Amino acid sequence: MRWIIGIIILLLLIVLPLAGYNCGNYYAIHVAGLVGIYCILCVGLNITIGYTGLLDLGFMAFCAIGAYTAALLSIKGIPFWITLPVSLFLGGFIRYLLGAPVLRLRGDYLAIVTLAFGEIVRLIANNFDWLTNGPKGLPRVGERIAEIQLFSLVFKNDLQFYYLIFFFLIGTILISYRLEHSRIGRALVAIREDELAAGLSGIDVPQIKSIAFVLSGMFGALAGAIYVHWIGFISPEMFTFWESVLLVSMIVIGGMGNIAGAILGVFLLVGIPEILRPVLGTKFVDYRMLIFGLIMIAVIIFRPEGILKSKRRTLELEERF
Amino acid sequence: MFIEQLINGLTLGSIYALFALGYTMVYGILLMINFAHSEIFMVGAYIGFLVLFSIPVFCPQLLPVYFLLYFILPMLGAGLLAVIIEKIAYKPLRHACRLSPLISAIGVSIFLQNLIMLTVGAQSKTYPEKLPIMQFDFFGVQISSLQIFIFGLSILLMIILHIFISKTKMGKAMRAVAENHIVAQLMGINVNTIISLVFLIGGGLGGIAGVLNGLYYGSIKYNMGFLPGIKAFTAAVLGGIGNIKGAMAGGFILGIAETLAAGYISSENKDIIAFVILILVLLFKPSGIFGKEVTEKI
Numbered sequence: 278m279r280w281i282i283g284i285i286i287l288l289l290l291i292v293l294p295l296a297g298y299n300c301g302n303y304y305a306i307h308v309a310g311l312v313g314i315y316c317i318l319c320v321g322l323n324i325t326i327g328y329t330g331l332l333d334l335g336f337m338a339f340c341a342i343g344a345y346t347a348a349l350l351s352i353k354g355i356p357f358w359i360t361l362p363v364s365l366f367l368g369g370f371i372r373y374l375l376g377a378p379v380l381r382l383r384g385d386y387l388a389i390v391t392l393a394f395g396e397i398v399r400l401i402a403n404n405f406d407w408l409t410n411g412p413k414g415l416p417r418v419g420e421r422i423a424e425i426q427l428f429s430l431v432f433k434n435d436l437q438f439y440y441l442i443f444f445f446l447i448g449t450i451l452i453s454y455r456l457e458h459s460r461i462g463r464a465l466v467a468i469r470e471d472e473l474a475a476g477l478s479g480i481d482v483p484q485i486k487s488i489a490f491v492l493s494g495m496f497g498a499l500a501g502a503i504y505v506h507w508i509g510f511i512s513p514e515m516f517t518f519w520e521s522v523l524l525v526s527m528i529v530i531g532g533m534g535n536i537a538g539a540i541l542g543v544f545l546l547v548g549i550p551e552i553l554r555p556v557l558g559t560k561f562v563d564y565r566m567l568i569f570g571l572i573m574i575a576v577i578i579f580r581p582e583g584i585l586k587s588k589r590r591t592l593e594l595e596e597r598f
Numbered sequence: 599m600f601i602e603q604l605i606n607g608l609t610l611g612s613i614y615a616l617f618a619l620g621y622t623m624v625y626g627i628l629l630m631i632n633f634a635h636s637e638i639f640m641v642g643a644y645i646g647f648l649v650l651f652s653i654p655v656f657c658p659q660l661l662p663v664y665f666l667l668y669f670i671l672p673m674l675g676a677g678l679l680a681v682i683i684e685k686i687a688y689k690p691l692r693h694a695c696r697l698s699p700l701i702s703a704i705g706v707s708i709f710l711q712n713l714i715m716l717t718v719g720a721q722s723k724t725y726p727e728k729l730p731i732m733q734f735d736f737f738g739v740q741i742s743s744l745q746i747f748i749f750g751l752s753i754l755l756m757i758i759l760h761i762f763i764s765k766t767k768m769g770k771a772m773r774a775v776a777e778n779h780i781v782a783q784l785m786g787i788n789v790n791t792i793i794s795l796v797f798l799i800g801g802g803l804g805g806i807a808g809v810l811n812g813l814y815y816g817s818i819k820y821n822m823g824f825l826p827g828i829k830a831f832t833a834a835v836l837g838g839i840g841n842i843k844g845a846m847a848g849g850f851i852l853g854i855a856e857t858l859a860a861g862y863i864s865s866e867n868k869d870i871i872a873f874v875i876l877i878l879v880l881l882f883k884p885s886g887i888f889g890k891e892v893t894e895k896i
Binding site: 401404 | 700704707869874
C-alpha cells in the first residue's frame with residue numbers, strides 16, 4: 278500500500294510541473310525548484326542533526342563553498358559535470374578538515390564553532406574581492422556562468438532545472454535512506470544516544486561521526502552548485518547565519534532524524550510562505566520569521582520530536598536521569 | 599597610536615565584558631548557552647534609545663538623577679525581559695536534552711529580532727547624544743570623556759557584582775546553585791528564584807552593555823546584537839565559561855586583541871580574526887584561561 282502511494286506521489290511530482298508549465302504557471306515551477314534545493318540541503322543537514330545529534334549552525338557555509346567553487350570554475354568555461362564533483366570534493370574536504378578537530382567538542386560548543394565557521398566563510402566571500410568579487414557577487418560584469426549541458430540538451434528554463442533538481446533530490450533521499458538503515462546509520466544512532474556506550478561497544482566514534490559530518494557537507498555543496506547554475510548569480514548575503522538557522526528550524530519543526538520530517542519542514546517554512554506570497558503580499562513574508570520563531574519555541578517545548586516523529590529516535594529528547 | 603588603540607580596546611573590552619557576564623552567569627548555573635542574550639543586549643539598547651529620547655533634561659541641577667534614569671531603566675527592562683524569556687522558553691526544558699534549550703533560545707532570538715524590526719523599523723537609528731563629550735589630551739594621547747565613562751561604569755558594575763556574589767547571602771546561594779541544584783534545594787534555597795535572579799542580573803548587565811554600545815558607536819539596529827554577542831561569548835569562553843572573573847578578563851583581552859588586529863592587520867577582517875580566536879580557544883583550551891578542567895561525569 279505504501280509503495281503504491283509513493284509511486285503515485287512520484288508520478289504526480291513528475292507530471293504536475295509539466296502540466297503547470299504548459300498552463301503558464303511559471304511561478305509555481307520556480308517555487309517547486311526552490312523547495313527542491315532546500316530539500317537537498319535539509320536532507321543533508323538531517324544526517325548531522327537528526328541521525329548523529331550534532332547541532333550544526335553553519336551549514337550554509339558548505340552550500341557557499343559548493344556554490345562559489347561551481348561559479349568560479351564554470352566562469353572559466355568548465356562544464357557542470359566536472360565542476361560538480363570538484364565542488365562536492367572541496368565541500369567534503371573542507372568539512373573533513375573542520376570536523377577532524379571540532380567533532381571532539383561537546384554538543385553546544387560544536388554548535389558555536391560551526392556558527393563561527395559559517396560566519397568566517399561568509400566574511401571571506403564578502404571581503405576577498407579578488408576571488409569572490411565581494412558583496413557584488415559572482416559573476417562579474419561581462420562574465421557568465423556556463424549552462425549545464427547534457428548531451429544535446431541545454432538546461433535553460435525553470436522546468437528543466439526542476440527535473441534536474443528532482444533527480445538529484447531523489448538521489449540524495451536514496452543515499453540518506455540507505456545510510457539510515459545501514460551499519461553506519463545504526464552506529465550514528467548509537468553515538469547520538471550515548472557516545473561513551475557506543476565507543477565501548479566497539480564503534481569507532483570519531484571515524485563514524487566524521488563520515489556523517491562530511492557526507493552531509495557534500496549534500497550542502499551539491500545544493501549550492503546546482504543553485505548557482507540555476508539562478509546564475511551568487512552573493513555572500515545568500516549564506517547568512519539566519520539561512521543556516523532556517524535550515525535547522527525546518528528540521529526541528531518537521532521532525533529530527535526523519536527524511537519525511539525534513540521535507541515536511543521545507544514545505545512548511547519555504548513552500549507555503551512562497552506560495553502565499555502573491556496571495557497575501559510581501560507583508561506576510563516580513564512576518565514569516567516572527568512566526569517561525571514562535572513555532573520553534575512551541576515545537577521544542579510541546580513536541581520535541583517535531584511534527585513527524587522518527588520511529589527510531591525514541592528516548593533521546595525525553596527526561597534522562 | 600599604540601596607546602590610543604589600547605584605550606579603544608579597553609573601551610570596547612569593557613562593553614564585551616559586561617555583555618559576557620550574562621553568558622557566563624547563565625552557563626554557570628544552567629549549563630546552557632543563552633543564545634537570546636544578544637537580543638537582550640539589543641533590546642536594552644532600544645530601551646535606552648527610548649528613554650534618552652523621551653526624558654529630556656529639564657533642569658540641569660538634577661543631572662545625576664537623569665543619569666541614573668538613563669541607565670537604570672534599560673537595565674531593569676532588559677533584566678525583566680531575560681527573566682520572562684527564561685520562564686517561557688527555558689524553564690519547561692530544564693530536564694530535556696542539552697540541545698533543546700539552545701534551539702528554543704534561537705527561536706526567541708529570531709522572534710525578538712523580527713519583532714523589533716517590524717515595530718521599530720529595519721533602518722538603523724541614530725543614538726541621541728545626551729552626554730556631553732569632551733576630548734582630553736594626555737601627552738598627545740586623545741581620550742574622550744565617553745571612553746572614560748564607559749570604562750568607569752563597567753568597572754563599577756563589575757565591582758558591585760563581585761561584592762554581591764562573594765559577600766551577600768544571595769550571592770552565596772547563587773554559588774551553591776551553580777555547584778549543585780539538588781543539594782542547594784535541600785539546603786533550603788529556592789532554586790527557581792536564584793535562577794530568575796541570575797537572569798535578571800545577567801540581562802541587566804547585557805542591557806547596559808547595549809546602551810553603552812549605542813552611545814559608543816552612535817547608532818543601533820535590530821540585528822546589532824549578533825556580532826557583539828558572538829564576541830562576548832568568545833570572551834566568556836576565553837576566560838573560562840561559568841567563571842565571572844574570567845568573563846571580565848576575557849572581555850578586555852578580546853576587546854584589545856580586536857582593536858589591535860583592526861589597527862595593525864586589517865580593519866576589514868577584524869571579525870574574521872575574532873571568530874578564528876573563538877575556534878582556536880574552543881579547540882585547544884575549551885576550559886579557558888581561568889576555568890577549571892571539568893571531567894565529564896558518566
